[in-house]
Amino acid sequence: MAKRNGSSTLSENVTKKLKSDILTGQYKPGSPLTVSELTKGFDVSVAVVREALTRLATQGLVLQNPNYGFSVKTASEEELNSIVEARLINESAALRLSIAHGDLTWESNVIAVHHKLSQTAEYEEVDHKLFVREEWSDLHRQFHYELIAACPNPLLLDICRRLWDLSEFYRHWSFQQQPTRDGRDEHKALMDAVLGRDSDRAVEIFRTHIQLTADNLFDNR
């Protein structure tokens, strides 16, 4: 850091990096985010770090206690259920709108991303333990995002994006260690329903898919 590149600001870059660090599990839930520590790590001033933390706090990824500082958001099964419920509500609606408005380009984009996703390995083994691969994780996100991309309501899409971020946080900090199912078939079925413009069916598959994914996170601990 310490030097600006392009027309973006230091604050933007630090926000992006810090968010990514939190979402990829670099900090434990609830652990303090000391401003002075972060200034050293990023080699920027307090103003920049504070601005980044303030942004993330407003988005719900960071907790702010006045006069007590910032900390990474905590995790609970209860909250995960709230997130899943909110996602079901908003992403289902966005999905219906997307199916109603999507054009040919959108269709081919969906197919393209699905193909990549289906051909990418989900897990990798490190020290005799399985972890979700970042590449698969990115594609998974892209796939779900592409499904709703034709929704003409930018506000709704923004809500979906933020809820996805919150979900993402749990993927790294749940008690789940072993993969118990393969979502590949579900993704295929979901895509088929979407391309067939069958909203009801698509939403139904999506509902099951996301519910199962969430259930898995806190089961088998």
Place this chain on the structure above:
Amino acid sequence: MAKRNGSSTLSENVTKKLKSDILTGQYKPGSPLTVSELTKGFDVSVAVVREALTRLATQGLVLQNPNYGFSVKTASEEELNSIVEARLINESAALRLSIAHGDLTWESNVIAVHHKLSQTAEYEEVDHKLFVREEWSDLHRQFHYELIAACPNPLLLDICRRLWDLSEFYRHWSFQQQPTRDGRDEHKALMDAVLGRDSDRAVEIFRTHIQLTADNLFDNR
């Protein structure tokens, strides 16, 4: 300002005040929010003002162009429709959940707020023009909020709150000048459906209510 009171921070207070100023129409949509101007107005440092602006920008009430500064969000009929649609989706869902979970205390709170609202005048005349009274506006917000208050999903409630803020912005900057209808009956019907635990009917009334309110804002210009 310039002096802290209680355990709250300057940033919090400035954020609150600035947000209120924007929502009550103190600044025109799109008008620049110069940091140095605001520091003078609030008698605080740039850090505090920037933090407030950053918060509001993340919430969508303020626009931020990197290296170009902040400005009040703009208004368009298109965006209002997006907001209304997002509110319908989220507030309907919250309403159903609230009706399903609300207890006796909640019921009486709904009745209490509705009574206040029904007994409060909506408009006042200033210079031969009618304006919505702040007191009524607050109660209106409280009423709608109380209806969904028993929803056990805090995330969903937060989304509703933020969408309400965005709607609030339009109430002051729409082209509508003359009141064209009275929502009193609709509020009564909505409350009755809610207390009767009739979710479908409540959502239906709510849908009509919010749609008409939004339509009015951009009609009769």
Place this chain on the structure above:
DNA sequence: ATATTAACAAGAATCGATTTTGTAAATAGA
């Protein structure tokens, strides 16, 4: 020995100054 107050330290919040950026006016060259 316990309760209360005072001193201290760590970190948050705030400040005023410095650096960088974008815009528009001024100058130079075709």
Place this chain on the structure above:
DNA sequence: TCTATTTACAAAATCGATTCTTGTTAATAT
């Protein structure tokens, strides 16, 4: 006269230092 480059200026972004808060420990008193 018109375009291209330079210069000047205002505002944004960033910095490092100062001031406040809060929690903890040491000191004093009951």
